[in-house]
Amino acid sequence: MSDTRVVLDPTGERQAPTRERTPRPATLDGLTVGLLDITKARGNVFLDRIEQHLTARGGRVVRYAKPTFTKVAPIDLRHENSEKCDVVIEALAD
Amino acid sequence: MTVSLPDGLVAVVKRDCPTCRLVTPVLAQLRRTAGAPPLTIYTQDDATFPPDLDPVDDTGLAVSLALDLDTVPTLVRVEHGREAARLVGWSREQWEAFTGIPVLGGGLPPHRPGCGSRTQDPDVVAARTEAAGAGTLTARRVPLGASEDDAEAMFERGWSDGLPVVPPTPERVARMLTGTTRAPGEIVTVVPPDLVECSVEKVAINAVLAGCRPDYLPVVLAAVEAACTDEFNIHGLLATTWFSGPVVIVNGPVTRAIGMNAGINAMGQGNRANATIGRALQLVVRNVGGGRPGEIDRSTLGQPGKYTFCFAEREGDSPWEPLHVTRGCAPESSAVTLFAGEGPRGIVDQLSRDAESLANTFAACLRATTHPKLALAFDALLVVSPEHARVFREAGWGKAQLLDELMSRLQVPGAELVRGAGGIAEGLPAAVEGRTIPKFRDGGLLIVHAGGGAGLFSAIIGGWASGPAGSAPVTKEIGT
Numbered sequence: 001m002s003d004t005r006v007v008l009d010p011t012g013e014r015q016a017p018t019r020e021r022t023p024r025p026a027t028l029d030g031l032t033v034g035l036l037d038i039t040k041a042r043g044n045v046f047l048d049r050i051e052q053h054l055t056a057r058g059g060r061v062v063r064y065a066k067p068t069f070t071k072v073a074p075i076d077l078r079h080e081n082s083e084k085c086d087v088v089i090e091a092l093a094d
Numbered sequence: 095m096t097v098s099l100p101d102g103l104v105a106v107v108k109r110d111c112p113t114c115r116l117v118t119p120v121l122a123q124l125r126r127t128a129g130a131p132p133l134t135i136y137t138q139d140d141a142t143f144p145p146d147l148d149p150v151d152d153t154g155l156a157v158s159l160a161l162d163l164d165t166v167p168t169l170v171r172v173e174h175g176r177e178a179a180r181l182v183g184w185s186r187e188q189w190e191a192f193t194g195i196p197v198l199g200g201g202l203p204p205h206r207p208g209c210g211s212r213t214q215d216p217d218v219v220a221a222r223t224e225a226a227g228a229g230t231l232t233a234r235r236v237p238l239g240a241s242e243d244d245a246e247a248m249f250e251r252g253w254s255d256g257l258p259v260v261p262p263t264p265e266r267v268a269r270m271l272t273g274t275t276r277a278p279g280e281i282v283t284v285v286p287p288d289l290v291e292c293s294v295e296k297v298a299i300n301a302v303l304a305g306c307r308p309d310y311l312p313v314v315l316a317a318v319e320a321a322c323t324d325e326f327n328i329h330g331l332l333a334t335t336w337f338s339g340p341v342v343i344v345n346g347p348v349t350r351a352i353g354m355n356a357g358i359n360a361m362g363q364g365n366r367a368n369a370t371i372g373r374a375l376q377l378v379v380r381n382v383g384g385g386r387p388g389e390i391d392r393s394t395l396g397q398p399g400k401y402t403f404c405f406a407e408r409e410g411d412s413p414w415e416p417l418h419v420t421r422g423c424a425p426e427s428s429a430v431t432l433f434a435g436e437g438p439r440g441i442v443d444q445l446s447r448d449a450e451s452l453a454n455t456f457a458a459c460l461r462a463t464t465h466p467k468l469a470l471a472f473d474a475l476l477v478v479s480p481e482h483a484r485v486f487r488e489a490g491w492g493k494a495q496l497l498d499e500l501m502s503r504l505q506v507p508g509a510e511l512v513r514g515a516g517g518i519a520e521g522l523p524a525a526v527e528g529r530t531i532p533k534f535r536d537g538g539l540l541i542v543h544a545g546g547g548a549g550l551f552s553a554i555i556g557g558w559a560s561g562p563a564g565s566a567p568v569t570k571e572i573g574t
Contacts, residue, residue: 007263008234008236008262010233068330070333071327
């Protein structure tokens with residue numbers, strides 16, 4: 001081969017967009033907290049406890065669950081999360 | 095391609111053509127004859143032929159291609175650098191009229207057909223097709239540095255699974271694309287986890303990397319399409335901490351056509367088609383989809399089948415209809431079935447000579463898949479070897495009967511499965527106590543026939559989270 005060897009790119013040729021993180025709130029006062037259960041076994045135990053703590057402090061909590069932990073959350077669920085919640089806590093358990 | 099042709103007569107010949115050798119004295123006569131147009135002779139295969147007539151070397155075929163020749167000898171009249179007329183083969187009458195020289199080729203037969211021009215040779219046509227195809231490819235072209243080692247360059251760019259890959263030059267990719275009738279730009283599917291549209295060309299590039307031959311490409315395309323369905327769920331399969339990866343089982347005439355192995359060491363090393371088709375699928379997921387170990391791929395231990403896991407079903411002497419037919423395909427079709435599997439584990443039974451006893455063995459071993467106290471969450475693929483299959487053939491057990499017999503033996507009392515039972519914390523919730531739980535969901539146990547003719551051993555390939563909650567086996571017919 002000569003010095004002008006060329007190969008074709010086997011990748012998706014995609015640059016992942018860089019997105020800024022949403023600023024973290026200094027307090028949860030007055031905010032709605034979504035609790036997203038990905039349906040891994042016993043993730044609900046963790047989220048139940050979080051919910052108890054938050055509601056005891058007068059927080060607003062909305063519970064969500066993915067249909068299955070093996071697949072990405074359906075777009076409707078993600079949309080509802082972003083519309084109704086100021087903050088989301090997602091539980092992964094194993 | 096433009097070439098400039100000398101005015102006068104142009105003859106194109108090759109030594110390999112008997113008619114060209116026959117007309118050599120005629121060409122010599124034209125050179126000698128006063129008043130004959132100047133004659134230039136181009137030779138396609140031997141720069142010294144015809145001897146003593148000062149031929150012009152056209153072994154690179156530039157002139158022959160410019161003239162778009164079908165036949166040699168071809169005699170062309172050139173005026174002002176352009177072709178004015180042409181003759182093919184040998185006909186004394188036509189050559190005399192064409193050249194204006196009376197009495198040409200005395201002693202030769204009056205006519206002989208010519209031979210095929212070298213430009214029509216299959217290897218030349220294929221090379222030209224590749225060259226033309228290479229020019230139409232749209233993937234980003236990556237130049238390699240003068241001092242770079244080609245094999246090392248593939249590793250450094252992150253395109254390898256850890257083993258050496260074949261550099262995907264445009265020529266190799268164009269040759270790979272001759273294996274399919276599909277257009278390079280056609281979108282095959284969207285590949286997770288990055289959800290990137292994947293063209294036939296991108297699959298071909300990764301098939302080159304994997305070491306595939308062009309005739310494997312339709313199988314790879316079908317496997318990629320099957321993997322990227324919602325039912326198969328390659329995204330989840332990739333992300334899981336479990337061992338599993340895509341296992342590709344190939345059925346139908348294509349397996350014989352491309353020389354796949356369904357016999358001795360069917361699931362092992364040594365067969366190019368088995369090895370590279372499974373690898374190409376994994377490389378598409380890695381390179382196009384962005385699914386790399388340690389990133390989206392979170393497997394705790396992984397398993398060697400994640401390099402490649404692909405084999406053919408042994409159909410010729412199977413007692414059962416092939417897997418793809420069980421799953422709804424026509425018997426004459428070829429298809430891939432993808433299963434989310436771990437590595438194979440062996441089953442020994444060298445003593446069972448009746449179907450009931452052997453089914454008991456299979457059921458006992460299947461019960462232990464994943465964990466003897468877990469049920470319904472994982473599928474399994476049972477690979478029955480020819481010597482074990484013979485026992486069922488002799489008993490007249492069809493595949494459906496074997497499946498029914500196994501499922502009936504795999505109805506487990508809940509008391510044995512509950513957490514704590516047997517001194518084992520792992521297990522199902524207490525609610526199953528008093529119930530009978532099937533080990534596998536309906537449709538969660540697949541049976542195929544493969545392996546060498548000697549050995550009373552079969553294999554279980556355990557699955558992953560099964561069905562709509564995880565991955566379901568997917569069968570896809572192989573196109574062209």
